[in-house]
Amino acid sequence: MSLLEFARGPALEIALGAFAFGVAWRLLSLLALPWSRDRSVARPAAPSALAAAAGGFVRRMWPARPFRRSDLWVTLNGHVYHIGLAIVVFGLAQHIQFIKGLFGLQWPNLPTGLVSLVSVITLASLTVALARRVVSPVLRLISTANDYFSWLVTALPVATGLLAQSHLGARYETLLAWHLLSVALLLAWFPYGKLMHAFLVFLTRGETAILYRRRGVQS
Amino acid sequence: MNDRDGIADLLARRGVSRRALLKYATYLATVMALPPLAARAIAQGLAKARRQSVIWLSFQECTGCTESLTRSFNPTLEDLIFDMISLDYHETLQAVSGAAAEAARLAAMRENRGKYVVVVDGSVATKDGGVYSTNAGKTNLEVLKETAEHALAVISVGTCAAFGGLPHAHPNPTGAVPVSQIITDKPVINISGCPPIAEAMAGTIAYLITFGKLPDLDHLSRPKSIFGDSIHDRCYRRPFYDKGMFAKSFDDEGARKGWCLYEVGCKGPVTYNACATLKWNGGVSFPIQSGHGCLGCSEPDFWDNGGFYRPLSSSTSHPGAVVGGAVVAGIAVGGLGALLARQRRERAVRDLEAKEQERRS
Numbered sequence: 001m002s003l004l005e006f007a008r009g010p011a012l013e014i015a016l017g018a019f020a021f022g023v024a025w026r027l028l029s030l031l032a033l034p035w036s037r038d039r040s041v042a043r044p045a046a047p048s049a050l051a052a053a054a055g056g057f058v059r060r061m062w063p064a065r066p067f068r069r070s071d072l073w074v075t076l077n078g079h080v081y082h083i084g085l086a087i088v089v090f091g092l093a094q095h096i097q098f099i100k101g102l103f104g105l106q107w108p109n110l111p112t113g114l115v116s117l118v119s120v121i122t123l124a125s126l127t128v129a130l131a132r133r134v135v136s137p138v139l140r141l142i143s144t145a146n147d148y149f150s151w152l153v154t155a156l157p158v159a160t161g162l163l164a165q166s167h168l169g170a171r172y173e174t175l176l177a178w179h180l181l182s183v184a185l186l187l188a189w190f191p192y193g194k195l196m197h198a199f200l201v202f203l204t205r206g207e208t209a210i211l212y213r214r215r216g217v218q219s
Numbered sequence: 220m221n222d223r224d225g226i227a228d229l230l231a232r233r234g235v236s237r238r239a240l241l242k243y244a245t246y247l248a249t250v251m252a253l254p255p256l257a258a259r260a261i262a263q264g265l266a267k268a269r270r271q272s273v274i275w276l277s278f279q280e281c282t283g284c285t286e287s288l289t290r291s292f293n294p295t296l297e298d299l300i301f302d303m304i305s306l307d308y309h310e311t312l313q314a315v316s317g318a319a320a321e322a323a324r325l326a327a328m329r330e331n332r333g334k335y336v337v338v339v340d341g342s343v344a345t346k347d348g349g350v351y352s353t354n355a356g357k358t359n360l361e362v363l364k365e366t367a368e369h370a371l372a373v374i375s376v377g378t379c380a381a382f383g384g385l386p387h388a389h390p391n392p393t394g395a396v397p398v399s400q401i402i403t404d405k406p407v408i409n410i411s412g413c414p415p416i417a418e419a420m421a422g423t424i425a426y427l428i429t430f431g432k433l434p435d436l437d438h439l440s441r442p443k444s445i446f447g448d449s450i451h452d453r454c455y456r457r458p459f460y461d462k463g464m465f466a467k468s469f470d471d472e473g474a475r476k477g478w479c480l481y482e483v484g485c486k487g488p489v490t491y492n493a494c495a496t497l498k499w500n501g502g503v504s505f506p507i508q509s510g511h512g513c514l515g516c517s518e519p520d521f522w523d524n525g526g527f528y529r530p531l532s533s534s535t536s537h538p539g540a541v542v543g544g545a546v547v548a549g550i551a552v553g554g555l556g557a558l559l560a561r562q563r564r565e566r567a568v569r570d571l572e573a574k575e576q577e578r579r580s
Contacts, residue, residue: 004489008525008535016538017545024549025556032557034564093463094532097482101533112463172449173489176531 004173007180015184022191043216056209084122091115119162126155150194156182250422252444264429271428272335275309278359279352279386280341284377285311287414321355337370339398342379342386346394372406381409388522406433409440413516416497419445450487450513453495484528485512492517
């Protein structure tokens, strides 16, 4: 079995199994926990829980005025690589074919040149995020191996994908195999590390926003 | 025709001029990616050389490789192939049959001991002693070992001989293996393809005769001059790949406009051959130009590599069962964890209430 055959077959199958198990396990074990009811009386103007959660999620995508000076660029950089990753994952024709093979869904792809440009910007943005984490004493202090490994498994598919797309450094089958293996690593690690925030961010921000709005916090 | 004659004598007798020989040598030098001066060396080498004794063995194959070579578009090329070599044994092409044919093979082996070239098309059956493919009462395995023992070199023509090919595909009922797995003490050149390009065969033989050594080979023992670039690198549809313009099916607008066939399963990016440059039928076309994606036929295990119409970027497995099972297992473990947490909480609440009651009483 060649490296590409292994990457396209057993590696992705195992990684998808690990991903599905981890996501189901973490979400259910969290959602099925006993929740304490908030017995306080809601403020008269408090919106519904759903509206509060949605509003709070959107509001926290941008730093509040007192923090804007210190956090604006960090927030912007975060948006750049998150949106960049979404464009790369869901915009490239080859990725759409991968998703189609799994779920049968497909949609029109973006031009390859545009996706390649976004990949370069995303990789640069991820590098800036890592540099800030390493340079800032506070961030360095609170960072664990989980943070650095999560960064690595996110950046690797972008880097290997760029190499595969531009046929740089090795034969295409080797580059494609490395790219697929890096995606397998990302999927396998996803639910067990901090990348799980892709699911949990909706719960945590929503829950916080519901709590705040119930108690009259406006923003 | 006398086997002792030089190629130059034979060509002169057939009315082939020195100019025609030079033109052909230049063509072969170009095919083999040699420098311009090599054309003269090839012409001189061919003129001086004796006709190379070749024993052609056909094993588990479909005769497509022989068809490709004998029915090459250019009859001059075909003539020259058979002028350059003394084809001493070939089951499909030889006039004799039965015991006389086998005697010809043994005679050629005896007279050209250590100098003859063995060409093999077809894979070798090995299961149960190789009984699934026999000829003249001998298994292919026996004939190959016997014939290759005193050969100068072995050329595996076609993907079956080079990598096992179709007979080697899962579940491989005959235990088919490539020639290189049996012959390990001789140089083996693989000219893969289903079938291989005729010029690749002619170029390799010309190189052997002219320079008396093997051409540069890649990691799969294929001549680099033919198999150095991928189909994708030389494909005229490559600009569409770079722009992200793909045919979604064989009859959509993209297919009619000649866009890239990656999404309908083209294996061009991982297939190394000269189809996109040399093409077929005298340079008329090749599969991609005819509207079908490359099948990857010159690569090992091309039959089992996940399906001809599945894009390279997609998974070759069907992970539905694995993912479904993993989700059920995840729900079970997560649910159990949450249940235990609830029980712990209820127990803690009960303990607290009991302590509170105790304190009050």
